[in-house]
Amino acid sequence: MRAYDELFAMECTIADNAGDWPEEAAVPPPAEWLAQSPAVAAAYARRLARDGRFGEAKPLLAFAVRGFARSGAAGALRAGIAWLVDVGLHLGDVAEAETGLRFLQEETELPDDGGDSRPDVSFALGRGGFLLGLSVEERLRRFEEAAIGFAGADRRERALAAAFEWKRLSDAAEMPVEAGASIVRTMRQKAAWHPAYLPHAKLLEAGPGAAAQEEAFGACAYYRALAEALRLRLTLPTLGDAELDREAERAEVARRDRFPGDLELQAEGLLRAASRHARAGRDAEARAALAEVEALLPLGLPPEYRRAIARAAALVEGAKAAPREGAPVRVRCFGELELERAGEPIAAPRWRRKKAQELFLLLLLRPGHAMPKEHAIDALFGSDAEPDKAANQLYVAIHEIRRALKESLGWSEGAALRDGVVSLPEASIEEVDAEKYVTLVRVADRLQQDQPELSEELYETAAELYGPLLPNKPYLEWLDRRRDELERLQSRVLERLYRAALRRSDLARAERYARAWSELDPHREEALQALLKLLTDAGRRSEAASLYEAFERRLRDELGAKPSPETRRLLGASISVRKM
Incomplete structure (x- = not known):
């Protein structure tokens, strides 16, 4: 009798929790509970799916759906089928998913029974609506319904997942900003009185590519991994960093191992591989990776991946046909200033004015190679410089940069001053080693808790890249500040590498990093x-x-x-x- 009471109490707790597995409950539940109770089986399956364990979740959901059907629990049946559809889409079970979707589509035409299944059904139709021929606009509407419904039921994690799906589909389809007015307004209102919804609002209001804010997903391991995979594909390729690509690819392999069978994580890893091969000139390997992504489309990969495939294919063609003259350059600032294009060194610009060279270096070492005009004037001429005179000198330096870069690098554009911002043409600079170093450390910092091994590898790559910043340049106040900042960052990197080696009892490596740390500082x-x-x-x-x-x-x-x-x-x- 006691065991029955415990099971009944768990079913009541699950019902109070909108059918989700309670965070405080032990996992896994007793096997007899899973065999006896469709509600417990469905709730625990949702927990497994949240962690990306789709293969384990599927039979539990199938059992739960049969139980709900026998008992006539219409709302629970719809929610169970919705989750079964979602799991099927992850695993590539297209036929089963389509059958479930058609059932759900018919059910949505019936009056609402007041249950909690409506957001789950809308989410499933958003995810798999392409199998029913639903338009992008209709799928977005479904995700919007799901996000708002989940938020209304205070199912924060599911609301964030729905907002994430809405955001990345909207970005992929290049929908206008006003298309998301309703969902953004709802999340703003929710966040105004419930701070836990701030990540939802920020996610929806950010620019394209911001759907990859993986830190917002907390305990939801699958969506955190998918968001990070998107971030790696959308953000890191712009760095042009082959070494970082290798580390990112290792991370993708690790994620595919952790979430076996998931189509979207497979696709993300393959797109990353295609991008990496293309930049390295390995056209055959790049095309093979793209062919593997295309082979996933009939298995249920969302059609919006066709755009990603097309972009990757264009990258392959662009890498093959890229002209050498005027192509992007790589810049080395650790040590002597060095420039290279297509793997070959090129002569540095010849300067007629020292302030033009200083401005060029200042912009190279800035994020995005741009800064406000006033900040540039302060750095070059000091805060007490006469404003009109300093502004004129800045214009002269910009003109000199244009001349020097056109003569030496073949750039049609050099420095520019637009809307109060001084900048270099970002598309003409493939990478700057100091900027790459900072990015490596930041990515390693973010991965340190969840993926310590990958984090350590990125720290090692950064530590090997580091060196004295432009040591042959005379004293410049802004440059000295940047040197100090990078030195402090390297000191922290070496300390973390020392402690990581010590935790593994790798004493030789620990000594090497401790010695380097002590010599640097x-x-x-x-x-x-x-x-x-x-x-x-x-x-x-x-x-x-x-x-x-x-x-x-x-x-x-x-x-x-x-x-x-x-x-x-x-x-x-x-x-x-x-x-x-």
Whole structure:
């Protein structure tokens, strides 16, 4: 009797939770519950689907649907079929999904029974409506209904999933901004009194490609992975970074392994591979990857992927036919300034005015290679410069940049001043190593918690890329600030690599990074402590004592300070013995 009471209590909890598995409930539930209760089976299947475990979710949903049909629970039946359709679409079970969709389409024409199934049904019709010949506009309307319905029932995670699907379909179809007025307004109103809906509103109001805000999905592992895959495809290819592409591809492989059989994650990984092969000039491999994506379309891959396939195919053709003259350049700022095009070095511009060269370097090291006119004037001439005179000098520098870049690089456009913003032509710059370095670190930071191994690999790539920033350039206040910023960033990267190696007990690697950390930041006591601890633990106390004494002298001579007692304790008797 007690077991029945517990099962009944769980069914009541699930009903109060709009049919979803309660977050606080243990998983997996007892096997006998899954065998006896369609409600428990359906709720736990939803939890599995949320985590991308579609193959496990499908038989539980099929069992639940049969149970709901026998009991005459119309609302639960519709919701169960809607979830079964969604899982089928993920797995490529097109025939079953289409049968379920036709049933749901007929059901939507009946009066609403006041249940909670309507948003689930709308979501399924949005996801699979292309199998029924529904237009993009109709599918968007369905996603909008789903997002608003889920929000009204306070099913935040599902509301975010529906908003995500609406956003990426809208972006793929290049719909006008006003098409989303209703859903945006609803989410704004919801967010006004419930802050948990702020990610929903921000997602919908952002520009194209913003559907890839994977951090907003919290515990929903599948949508977080899909959003991140979209971000990798939409954002990282603009960096032109082959090494980063390899890391991103590894991440895609890992995700495909974690979510086996999912069509969209397979497609995202293949599109990434096609892009990577195209940029490397491997046309045959790129075309093969695109052919694999096209083969997924009849299995239920949404038709909006045809646009992505077409764009990737255009990239293959563009990479094959790209002219050398005036093509984008890669710029190296770590070390001596170096430029290259199509893998071959090219001569740096010849400057007639120092301020033009300084402005060129300033813009190269800015995000998007642009900055407000006032900030450029402050950096070049100082905040106390006479405004009119400084503005004239800025125009002269811009004109000189245009001349120099046209002569040396063949650019039809050089620097420009539009709407109060000074910029270089972004399309003409494939990558700047300092910018790439910062991007690598930021991506690694974001992946550190969920994917520590990939994060560590990206940190390693960044650490190897780093070097002194334009060391042959004379003192410039803005350049010195940027050098300091990058040095602090590299110090943090080396510290994280040291700690990651230490967690794996890879002492040789830990020592290498601790030593590099200490050399980069010679006054940083934590860096020295890390190195001393490794050396003393390895019995290399004499070497540790020499490093300590050099550090002690450096602090005394340069800063008038002393090492902390904690650092001295790491050496113990070694220092005393050497000083006797």
